[in-house]
Amino acid sequence: MKNHNNDGFKVNEEGKQFELHIDGQVAFLEYYREGEKIFLTHTEVPEALQGRGIAARLVKGTFQCAKDNGFTIMPLCSYVMHYIDENPEWGNILSEGYRM
Numbered sequence: 001m002k003n004h005n006n007d008g009f010k011v012n013e014e015g016k017q018f019e020l021h022i023d024g025q026v027a028f029l030e031y032y033r034e035g036e037k038i039f040l041t042h043t044e045v046p047e048a049l050q051g052r053g054i055a056a057r058l059v060k061g062t063f064q065c066a067k068d069n070g071f072t073i074m075p076l077c078s079y080v081m082h083y084i085d086e087n088p089e090w091g092n093i094l095s096e097g098y099r100m
Contacts, residue, residue: 009061018062020054027054029062029077037095038066039074059083063090 008021017028027045031038040062045054059080066073072095075081084090 007057007061009058009065011065018058018065020058020061022049022054025049027058029058029080031062033071036071037074038071039076040080041076043077043079055079056083060087063093067093 010019010021012019012028015028016032017030019029020027025046025048027049028043029040030042030044031040033039040059043055043058045058060083063073071093073080073090073093074095075084084094
């Protein structure tokens with residue numbers, strides 16, 4: 001999966017997570033992939049980074065990466081679903097059945 005973002009965002013395919021590296025810490029969004037669908041299962045931000053909008057940046061980077069690579073998103077994580085509610089412009093990359 002190509003990553004065109006360079007602000008600390010990284011795709012860790014071996015660990016099956018999207019990562020945002022900040023101040024020596026890693027926020028991550030776990031996923032698994034089936035064909036052209038990416039299932040987003042769990043978002044975690046270290047306590048030291050919480051309250052800074054890191055989770056939103058991580059999800060936005062994940063969505064941009066999915067879009068750039070032609071994938072659709074299956075949001076199984078409650079935070080990802082919340083992000084979609086707040087940012088409906090990403091609805092076009094959601095898999096059928098998840099579209100708003």
